Each structure stands twice: as structure tokens, then as C-alpha cells.
Amino acid sequence: xxxxxxxxxxxxxxxxxxxxxxxxxxxxxxxxxxxxxxxxxxxxxxxxxxxxxxxxxxxxxxxxxxxxxxxxxxxxxxxxxxxxxxxxxxxxxxxxxxxxxxxxxxxxxxxxxxxxxxxxxxxxxxxxxxxxxxxxxxxxxxxxxxxxxxxxxxxxxxxxxxxxxxxxxxxxxxxxxxxxxxxxxxxxxxxxxxxxxxxxxxxxxxxxxxxxxxxxxxxxxxxxxxxxxxxxxxxxxxxxxxxxxxxxxxxxxxxxxxxxxxxxxxxxxxxxxxxxxxxxxxxxxxxxxxxxxxxxxxxxxxxxxxxxxxxxxxxxxxxxxxxxxxxxxxxxxxxxxxxxxxxxxxxxxxxxxxxxxxxxxxxxxxxxxxxxxxxxxxxxxxxxxxxxxxxxxxxxxxxxxxxxxxxxxxxxxxxxxxxxxxxxxxxxxxxxxxxxxxxxxxxxxxxxxxxxxxxxxxxxxxxxxxxxxxxxxxxxxxxxxxxxxxxxxxxxxxxxxxxxxxxxxxxxxxxxxxxxxxxxxxxxxxxxxxxxxxxxxxxxxxxxxxxxxxxxxxxxxxxxxxxxxxxxxxxxxxxxxxxxxxxxxxxxxxxxxxxxxxxxxxxxxxxxxxxxxxxxxxxxxxxxxxxxxxxxxxxxxxxxxxxxxxxxxxxxxxxxxxxxxxxxxxxxxxxxxxxxxxxxxxxxxxxxxxxxxxxxxxxxxxxxxxxxxxxxxxxxxxxxxxxxxxxxxxxxxxxxxxxxxxxxxxxxxxxxxxxxxxxxxxxxxxxxxxxxxxxxxxxxxx
Numbered sequence: 001x002x003x004x005x006x007x008x009x010x011x012x013x014x015x016x017x018x019x020x021x022x023x024x025x026x027x028x029x030x031x032x033x034x035x036x037x038x039x040x041x042x043x044x045x046x047x048x049x050x051x052x053x054x055x056x057x058x059x060x061x062x063x064x065x066x067x068x069x070x071x072x073x074x075x076x077x078x079x080x081x082x083x084x085x086x087x088x089x090x091x092x093x094x095x096x097x098x099x100x101x102x103x104x105x106x107x108x109x110x111x112x113x114x115x116x117x118x119x120x121x122x123x124x125x126x127x128x129x130x131x132x133x134x135x136x137x138x139x140x141x142x143x144x145x146x147x148x149x150x151x152x153x154x155x156x157x158x159x160x161x162x163x164x165x166x167x168x169x170x171x172x173x174x175x176x177x178x179x180x181x182x183x184x185x186x187x188x189x190x191x192x193x194x195x196x197x198x199x200x201x202x203x204x205x206x207x208x209x210x211x212x213x214x215x216x217x218x219x220x221x222x223x224x225x226x227x228x229x230x231x232x233x234x235x236x237x238x239x240x241x242x243x244x245x246x247x248x249x250x251x252x253x254x255x256x257x258x259x260x261x262x263x264x265x266x267x268x269x270x271x272x273x274x275x276x277x278x279x280x281x282x283x284x285x286x287x288x289x290x291x292x293x294x295x296x297x298x299x300x301x302x303x304x305x306x307x308x309x310x311x312x313x314x315x316x317x318x319x320x321x322x323x324x325x326x327x328x329x330x331x332x333x334x335x336x337x338x339x340x341x342x343x344x345x346x347x348x349x350x351x352x353x354x355x356x357x358x359x360x361x362x363x364x365x366x367x368x369x370x371x372x373x374x375x376x377x378x379x380x381x382x383x384x385x386x387x388x389x390x391x392x393x394x395x396x397x398x399x400x401x402x403x404x405x406x407x408x409x410x411x412x413x414x415x416x417x418x419x420x421x422x423x424x425x426x427x428x429x430x431x432x433x434x435x436x437x438x439x440x441x442x443x444x445x446x447x448x449x450x451x452x453x454x455x456x457x458x459x460x461x462x463x464x465x466x467x468x469x470x471x472x473x474x475x476x477x478x479x480x481x482x483x484x485x486x487x488x489x490x491x492x493x494x495x496x497x498x499x500x501x502x503x504x505x506x507x508x509x510x511x512x513x514x515x516x517x518x519x520x521x522x523x524x525x526x527x528x529x530x531x532x533x534x535x536x537x538x539x540x541x542x543x544x545x546x547x548x549x550x551x552x553x554x555x556x557x558x559x560x561x562x563x564x565x566x567x568x569x570x571x572x573x574x575x576x577x578x579x580x581x582x583x584x585x586x587x588x589x590x591x592x593x594x595x596x597x598x599x600x601x602x603x604x605x606x607x608x609x610x611x612x613x614x615x616x617x618x619x620x621x622x623x624x625x626x627x628x629x630x631x632x633x634x635x636x637x638x639x640x641x642x643x644x645x646x647x648x649x650x651x652x653x654x655x656x657x658x659x660x661x662x663x664x665x666x667x668x669x670x671x672x673x674x675x676x677x678x679x680x681x682x683x684x685x686x687x688x689x690x691x692x693x694x695x696x697x698x699x700x701x702x703x704x705x706x707x708x709x710x711x712x713x714x715x716x717x718x719x720x721x722x723x724x725x726x727x728x729x730x731x732x733x734x735x736x737x738x739x740x741x742x743x744x745x746x747x748x749x750x751x752x753x754x755x756x757x758x759x760x761x762x763x764x765x766x767x768x769x770x771x772x773x774x775x776x777x778x779x780x781x782x
Contacts, residue, residue: 001049001052001083001084001085002084003085003089003092003093003217004214004217004218004286005176006052006053006083006085006089006090006093007093007096007097007210007213007214007217008176008210008213008214008288008290009049009053009174009176009179009210010053010055010056010093010094010097010210010213011056011097011100011101011206011209011210011211011212011213011214011290012176012179012180012183012206012207012209012210012290013034013038013053013056013057013179013206014034014056014057014060014097014101014206014209015030015034015057015060015101015192015202015205015206015209016034016037016038016057016206017029017030017031017032017033017034017035017037017057018030018034018190018192018202019158019161019162019165019186019187019190019202020033020034020036020037020162021033021034021117022117022118022155022158022194023155023158023159023161023162023163024155024158024159025037025159025162030057031057031058031059031060031061031064032058034054034057034058035054035055035057035058036054037057037162037166038050038051038053038054038057039051039054040166041166041169041170042054044170045169045170045174047174048082048083049083049174050174051078052078052080052083052085052090055071055074055075055078055090055094056093056094056097058074059071059074059094059098060094060097060098060101061098062098065094065095065098068091071091071094072087072091075087075090075091075094078090091223092217092222092223093213093217095223095226095227096213096216096217096221096223096226096231097209097213098226099213099216099221099226099231099232099344100209100210100211100212100213100216101209103212103232103344103347103348104205104208104209104212104347104539104540104541105192105193105200105205105348105539105541106345106347106348106349106356106539116194116196117194118152118153118154118155118158118194119153119191119194119195119196119198120132120133120151120152120153120189120191121189121190121191121192121198121199121201122191122197122198122199123147123199123549123618123619123620123622124199124200124542124545124546124549125546125549125550125618125619125620125622125623126147126619126620126621126622127197127199127620127622128149128620129147129148129149129620130147130148130149130150130151131145131147131151131189132145132148132151132153132189133153133157133158133161133189133190134161134189135161135164135185135186135188135189136184136185136186136188136189136476136552137185138474138475138476138489138491138555138556144552144556144557144560145189146566146569146617146618147618147620161186161190162186164186165182165183165185165186165187168182168185168186169182173483175483176210176288176289176290177288177289177486177487177488178478178487180207180288180289180290181476181477181478181487181489182476183203183206183207184203184476184489185476185477187201187202187203187206188201188203188548189201190202190203192204192205192206192541199542199545199546200539200541200542200545201544201545201548201549204541204542204544204545204548205541207290207544208290208293208303208539208540208541208544210288210290211287211288211290211291211293211303211540212237212303212344212347212540214286214287214288214290214291215236215237215287215291215303215304215305216231216236216305216344218285218286218287218305218307218310219236219237219305219306219307220236220307221236231344232343232344232345233343233344233345234343234344235306235341235342235343236305236306236343236344237303237304237305237306237341237342237343237344237346237347238303238304238305238306238310238311238314238339238340238341238342239301239302239303239304239339239340239342239359239360239363240281240301240302240303240304240314240337240338240339241299241300241301241302241337241338241339241340241363241364241367242274242277242278242299242300242335242336242337243298243299243300243335243336243367243371244270244274244298244299244333244334244335244336245333245334245335245336245371245374246329246332246333246334247270247298247333248642248646249332249333250266250270250329250332250333251263251266251267251270251588251589251596251642252638252639252641252642252643253332253396253397253639254266254395254396254638254639255394255395255637255638255639259507259637259638260504260506260507260586260588260598260638261424261427261428261430261504261506262395262410262420262423262424262427263427263588263638264427264430264496264504264586264588264589265423265424265426265427265430266423267588267589267596268426268430268492269423269426269449269456270298271298271492271591272436272438272449272451272456272471273451273452273456274295274298274300275295275438275469275471275488275490276438276451276452276453276454276456277300277317277321277335277451277452277453278292278295278300278302279438279453279454279468279469279486279488280317280452280453280454281302281304281313281314281317282302284313284316284317285304285305285310285313285314287302287303287304289486289488291303291304293540293543293544293547294543294544294547294548294551296547296550296551296591296592296593297551297591297592297593297594298592299592301543303540304339306341306342311339314337314339317337318337318377319377319378320452320453321335321337321452322334322335322375322376322377322378323377323378323379324452325375325452326375326378326381328419329398330398330399331374331375334371334374334375336367336370336371336374337370338363338366338367338370339363339366340359340360340362340363340366342359346358346359347539347540348538348539349538354536354538356537356538356539356540356543357535357536357537357538360535361535364535388401389401389402390402391405393405393416393417393420394414394415394416395408395414395416395417395420396416396417396419396420398417398419400417404417404418405417406418406421408420408421408424409421409424409425409428410424419449422447422448422449422450423449425446425447425448426447426448426449426458428446428447429446429447429458429460430447430458430504431496431498431503431504432460433447433458433459433460433473434459434460434461434472434473435459435470435471435472435473435490436456436457436458436459436470436471436490437457437459437464437465437467437468437469437470437471437485438451438454438455438456438457438467438468438469438471439454439455439457439466439467439468439469440453440454440455440468441455441466442455443455443457445457445458446458454468454469459472464479464480464481464482464485466482466484466485467485468485468486469485469486469487469488470485470486470487470488471488471489471490472487472488472489472490473490473491473492473494474490474491474492474494474556475489476489491551491552491555491556491591492555492591493554493555493556493558493559493587493589493590493591493595494559494587495558495559495562495563495585495586495587496585496586496587497509497510497513497582497583497584497585497586497599498582504586505584505586507520507598507634508634509584510584510585510586510598510599510600511600511601511634513584513600513603514584514600514601514602514603515576515577515600515602515697515698515779516576516602516698516778516779516780516781516782517601517631517778517779517781518634519601519631519632519633519778520598520599520600520601520631520632520633520634520636520641521598521599521600521601521602521603521604521605521629521630521631522596522597522598522604522629522630522631522632522641522642522644522645523595523596523597523598523599523604523607523608523627523628523629523645524594524595524596524597524627524628524642524645524646524648524649525594525595525608525611525625525626525627525628525649525660526593526594526595526625526626526649527550527593527594527615527623527624527625528623528624528625528626528653528657528658529623529624529657530550530593530623533546533623534546534547550592550593551591551592553615553618554590554591554592554593554594554595555590555591557614557618558587558590558595558611559587561607561610561611561614562583562585562587562607562610563583564579564581564583566610566614566617569613569614569617570609570610570613570614570617571613572683572687573606573609573610573613573683574605574606574609574682574683574686574690574775575606576602576605576606576694576696576697576698576775576779577602577696577697577698578697579603579606579610580603583599583600583603583607584599584600584603585597585598585599585600585603585604585607586598586599595611596642596645598641601631601778602778602779604629605629605662605775608627608629608660608662609679609683611625611627612625612627612660612679624657624658625658625679626649626652626653626657626658626659626660626676627649627652627660627661628644628645628646628647628648628649628650628651628652628660628661629645629648629660629661629662629663630644630645630648630664631663631778632644648661648675648676649661651675651676652676655674655675655676656674656676656678658678658679659674659676659677659678659679660676660677660679660682661675661676661677662677662682662771662775663770663771663774663775665770665771666719666722667722667767668722668723668725670725672761672762672763673722673725673763673767677768677771681768682771682772685768685769685771685772686772689747689769689772689773689776690772690776692746692747693711693773693776694776694779698779698780699780700776700780703741703743707741708777708780710737710741710743711773711776711777712777713737714734714737714750714766714769714773715769715770715773715774717730717733717734717737717766718730718766718767718769718770720733721764721766721767722767725763725764725767728753730766731752731753731764734750734751734766735751735752738750738751739751749765750765750766750769
């Protein structure tokens with residue numbers, strides 16, 4: 001065993017005794033019980049390395065380390081020479097992990113009070129919510145716990161959890177890439193410390209301890225440096241951040257046949273490129289996946305050593321990526337990578353100062369400057385290329401030499417660039433893909449695409465071939481894979497409606513499934529002010545928990561929402577028919593903090609509210625969502641669809657956030673007539689009007705089933721109000737219309753002028769009705 005493996009695994013397993021102690025399997029504190037647990041694993045598996053790793057549980061608190069002779073005696077009992085290590089190696093590793101544990105928990109999360117071993121994990125998003133103890137399950141249809149109030153956790157819960165974890169560890173190779181998924185599965189919903197209000201998952205504390213410890217080792221930290229405080233004071237660490245720009249244009253600016261499959265392929269391709277870059281950084285710097293604080297939505301943060309070699313490698317990686325992106329995508333897609341040296345103290349707080357937040361702000365400023373200088377790493381950027389006839393790819397718009405065009409697999413009469421053909425092949429295979437193999441060697445298979453460093457090879461099941469990395473989709477349970485391959489869990493929101501022919505439904509099939517008008521619904525949304533929320537985190541452990549749990553919502557919980565399995569937290573939402581057992585929905589992308597979804601228009605409309613209500617329950621109203629909806633003919637170019645819903649999402653955010661634009665609306669440009677509705681405001685309007693007008697399943701209630709033109713006339717009167725809100729003609733014309741049809745009692749708020757709204761300088765009630773009436777008229781269209 002190499003010393004870097006020892007430190008990484010020792011950091012990862014140092015607090016394994018916490019759930020063991022709470023399970024009551026042995027006696028003593030969590031340090032002693034963790035050591036007993038690991039020694040039992042050594043006996044059961046025949047892997048003596050667990051005896052060595054037991055020392056990291058036994059010795060990671062200062063009161064256990066004051067007697068160094070006792071530590072040395074314990075080390076000698078294990079005979080580290082059996083593993084190619086010396087006594088000094090192990091002693092140094094123990095001191096490093098001890099300090100890393102302190103730095104990883106530097107925020108001292110929790111509101112104080114007494115330790116209570118059965119306290120549950122508090123939600124990082126909503127302090128009055130707690131997680132029931134359970135496992136993280138992504139396989140098949142996700143079964144993920146929702147945070148609730150007043151959770152009760154018992155010793156029996158912990159015993160079941162620990163026994164299941166131990167059983168799995170017995171069969172798991174003692175490699176960090178295989179052990180991490182087991183710990184993620186069983187320790188995600190375990191609190192790292194049993195103080196009231198703790199929001200940090202034990203899994204994240206353990207992996208951040210591993211990350212910091214390995215970084216300390218690679219930066220040259222010794223036992224004496226830990227004891228003197230040098231590793232804490234000196235800038236031995238780098239925060240390395242990467243952020244893609246141009247993502248929206250890259251994914252959605254496409255044209256031609258098979259657009260939906262192609263769109264999903266571009267989205268998947270971007271995420272795979274991101275992993276290719278992150279894994280290259282880890283490999284070149286000698287790090288593990290534990291060093292990745294987060295990697296989602298084209299954005300990542302890595303903890304690395306501040307050494308000359310590390311900086312040289314980062315400069316080289318950044319240059320290769322920039323040149324590759326510029327060559328492949330003509331500057332439309334850029335990955336900014338920057339790093340900031342920090343000391344160990346800056347992983348947490350110092351008095352009232354959030355040093356971690358300050359360090360991240362410095363890094364963000366660097367990253368913004370790097371974006372302004374995009375492709376500055378590319379040599380000869382403004383050198384004219386060799387004279388050669390260039391033509392535009394009709395799908396992505398890239399200019400390529402005419403000789404490099406090839407027949408498009410989706411339309412043989414069209415010639416496209418190689419990348420578009422590769423992505424079209426990937427899109428065709430994506431519904432059946434179980435994961436991806438990343439390997440530097442070229443593969444001759446359908447759907448193989450290329451990243452800046454490796455080939456990205458789809459895996460559809462069966463024997464697992466060679467490769468460097470195995471990204472297996474939506475599981476923490478890898479099959480038997482070669483020891484030389486590194487396993488990377490690859491979570492993705494991959495729900496799609498399968499057609500009768502066995503392929504992914506296309507736009508025409510989705511539109512045909514709609515109620516009323518045959519339209520495609522497009523939904524785009526994201527979390528409000530999430531950057532500010534993440535920026536306020538005061539330790540890498542807390543940031544890791546927050547970002548991971550947010551990514552889980554969009555990649556795991558989202559599928560449960562679509563499949564109708566979160567009804568118990570949704571309540572009543574605007575709906576045009578019963579939610580189908582197999583929804584006519586296709587997730588183009590969901591992850592990080594945003595989502596882009598298409599489907600039958602009426603289901604997409606309802607899904608927006610289902611997502612919002614589930615998100616509100618998940619975050620305890622600690623965070624909010626905004627969204628934009630659009631409804632389109634199936635022939636509308638996807639870039640136009642994306643343009644429209646992106647604009648509506650921006651409108652929702654500009655008008656105050658926590659809002660939705662449900663449909664195109666005219667409005668006076670006076671600053672007091674918003675185009676967006678607050679979610680609750682729209683739900684109330686929906687309840688008020690549809691209960692009187694709509695019978696469900698595309699039918700109007702009596703007497704409106706024979707008076708549809710009256711609803712359209714109300715919309716015309718609403719337009720009269722919009723043209724001049726100070727002109728009162730709309731009021732008496734509306735009163736006359738409703739009175740003539742004997743419907744004044746149906747819509748009392750629309751009869752006359754609302755004096756309260758006038759006093760508050762707010763819109764009149766008639767202004768708000770279009771968002772409901774237009775939706776209902778689409779639903780009853782024949």
C-alpha cells in the first residue's frame with residue numbers, strides 16, 4: 001500500500017465509528033468502536049489493511065494522540081512493513097488525518113447543547129426539517145427520503161444501517177473508488193455530529209477529510225508541521241474551480257431532423273466532457289474523487305495541493321482544453337479554470353469572519369476575469385487559417401472544410417460535421433445506455449464521442465471491456481469490473497416517454513398525447529439565488545453537502561416527481577386531467593440547479609407546479625424556484641423554443657423570483673403590471689376560476705360549454721384594459737357582458753373596479769385572468 005492510498009483511505013474511514021457507536025454494537029467512544037468495527041472487517045475479509053486503517057479511527061482526536069509512544073506501539077503491533085510502509089510513514093499519516101479532520105469540521109456546525117446520538121441530520125436548506133435515517137437509492141425508480149419535521153431515529157435504525165453497510169463492505173475491494181459509493185449509499189443521511197441543527201452529512205465530512213489529508217501529504221506536510229500549526233497557517237492548498245460558459249447556445253442552437261434525441265445527446269455530452277476534465281485534473285495531480293467538492297451543471301470545485309508541479313499541470317490542462325474547445329466548437333463553448341491558494345484556516349471560520357467564503361469570492365473574481373479573456377490560452381488565436389473553402393454545418397452552424405462534411409445519419413441528403421454525426425449516433429443509443437467508459441484509446445463503436453482527453457464510449461450492458469474510467473448510470477452498486485478501471489457513479493435525470501415502437505417519443509408523439517391543442521410544452525426553470533446561498537457556506541463539508549443534495553433533487557427526486565410518486569407532498573396543483581401513469585415527458589436536462597423539460601403541453605404545464613411543490617417541501621421554503629413555460633407547434637425550431645422559455649424564465653426572475661410565466665401575456669410597460677405570477681397567486685386564481693369553468697379532461701362546465709366565445713370576449717376586454725389601465729371602458733363593458741349572460745355571480749371580482757387595487761396602485765383583477773383562461777381554451781380546443 002502506498003502512503004497516499006493510506007492517507008486517502010484513512011481520512012475516508014476515520015469517523016466510521018460514529019454510526020457504529022449509535023448502533024450500540026460495541027462499547028467505548030466512537031473512535032474505539034470504529035477501530036473495533038474495522039478490525040472485525042479485517043478478520044472477516046482477510047484484508048489485513050483494515051487493521052492499519054483501524055488506527056485512523058482510534059487516533060484522530062488529540063486526547064488519544066498526546067501519548068505518541070502509545071501510538072507508536074499500536075503501529076508496531078500492526079507491522080506496517082507488511083504493507084511496504086514504515087512506522088514513521090504511518091505516524092505521519094495519522095497526524096495528517098487528525099489535522100484534516102479538524103480542518104474539515106472547522107465551521108463547528110450545530111447550535112450547541114448536549115450531544116445526543118440519535119439526533120437526525122438537519123436539512124441544509126431548511127433548518128426545521130430533518131432526514132429520516134435511510135439509504136441513498138438511485139437504482140431503477142428512485143426511493144429517496146424527504147426531509148420532514150420531528151424525525152425520530154433509534155438505535156435499531158442504526159443497527160440495520162450498519163449491518164447492511166458492513167455486509168456490503170465485505171464484498172467491496174479496498175480501493176477508494178469502490179469504498180466511496182458504499183459510504184455514500186449508507187452515510188448520506190447520517191449526521192456528522194449529533195449537535196442540534198447540524199446540516200453536514202457524515203459522508204461529506206469523511207470525504208472532505210480524505211481530500212484535505214491527501215492534499216496535505218502531497219504538499220509536503222509532515223507530523224512536525226501539524227504539531228507546529230504550519231499546515232494550518234501556510235497556503236498549502238489550492239481551490240481549483242472550473243465553469244463552462246456558452247452552455248445554452250451549445251445545447252439548444254441546433255436545427256434539423258431528430259432534434260429531441262440530438263438535444264439530449266448534446267446535454268449528456270457536455271456533462272461527460274466535464275467529467276473528462278475533472279478526472280484529468282485528479283489524475284495529473286494525484287488526487288481522488290473525494291477531492292471533488294462538487295461537479296454539476298458544467299461547474300466544478302476541487303481541493304488540490306499548492307505546489308509548483310500542481311500549478312504547472314493546471315496551466316497545461318487549461319491550455320489543452322482551451323485549444324481543443326476552440327478547435328472543436330469555434331469559440332462558442334469555453335471552460336474557464338482558475339485556482340486560489342489558501343491556508344488550512346481558510347477552510348472555515350475565524351471569529352465572525354467566514355474565511356472560506358472570502359477565499360471563494362477571491363477565486364470567483366479570478367474566474368470572471370478569465371472568462372473576459374476567454375481563449376487567451378490559445379496561441380495564434382488571431383492568425384488567419386490556411387485558405388480553404390469552408391462551409392457551415394446545417395445542424396450546429398460550425399464552419400468546417402467542405403471535405404470534412406459527411407452524410408448525416410438522420411438525413412442522408414444532408415451533409416454535416418463529424419461531431420454532429422457522432423452526437424446523432426449517441427442520441428440514438430442514449431435511451432438504452434447504462435453508462436460510459438472513458439478511455440484514451442480510440443474505439444470503433446456507434447455513439448463514441450470525444451472529450452479533450454478521452455474517448456467517451458457508451459456502455460449498453462453485457463461484458464465490461466477495458467478502459468480507464470467506468471461511469472455507471474444511477475447506481476452506487478457497480479458490477480464486477482476490472483481492478484484497473486476506476487468506478488465513478490454517474491447520476492442523471494434520464495426520464496423519457498417510450499413510444500409504442502420502443503424508441504424515445506418524438507415531438508409529434510408527445511404533442512399527440514396532449515389534451516386539446518396538439519402542442520409541445522417546454523419548461524425551463526432554475527433555483528433562485530443559489531449562487532448566493534452556496535457562497536455563504538463556511539466549510540467545504542457544508543458546501544459539499546449542499547451542492548450534492550441540490551444535485552440529487554434534480555437528478556433523483558425529479559424522476560419520482562414525474563412518475564407521480566411524490567403526491568403526498570405536492571397537494572393540489574393546477575391540472576387539466578388525471579396525471580398519467582406513464583407521463584408523456586422527456587427530460588432534456590436536469591442537474592445542478594436547473595432543468596429543461598419537454599412533453600405533452602398540458603402535462604408539462606402541470607409538471608411545473610409539481611416540481612415547485614416538491615422542491616418547496618424538500619427545501620422547507622429555504623430556497624425558491626422560478627420557471628418559464630412555452631407551448632409550440634412541433635415544427636418550431638428547438639432554438640426558438642429555448643429562446644422563448646429562457647426569456648420567460650428571465651422575466652420571472654426580473655420581476656421578483658419565486659415566480660412562473662405560464663403563457664405569453666401582454667402587459668402595460670408601467671412597472672406595475674408583471675408578466676409573471678407568483679406560484680401561490682396562480683394556484684389561487686386557478687382554483688377560483690377553473691372550479692366554475694372547467695369540468696376536466698378537455699371539457700367546459702355548463703353553461704360555458706356553449707359559451708366559449710364569452711371567455712374569448714373576456715380576454716378581449718382584458719386587452720382593452722392593458723392598452724390603457726386608466727380608461728374605465730373595460731369595467732362597464734365587462735359588467736354588461738357578464739350581466740347579459742347572467743354570470744355576474746360567477747365572476748364577482750370582474751364586475752366593477754377594485755378600489756383597494758387602485759389605492760395600492762396594483763393591477764385590476766381582470767388583468768390576471770388571461771393566464772388561466774388561455775390555458776383552459778387550449779385544453780378545450782378541438
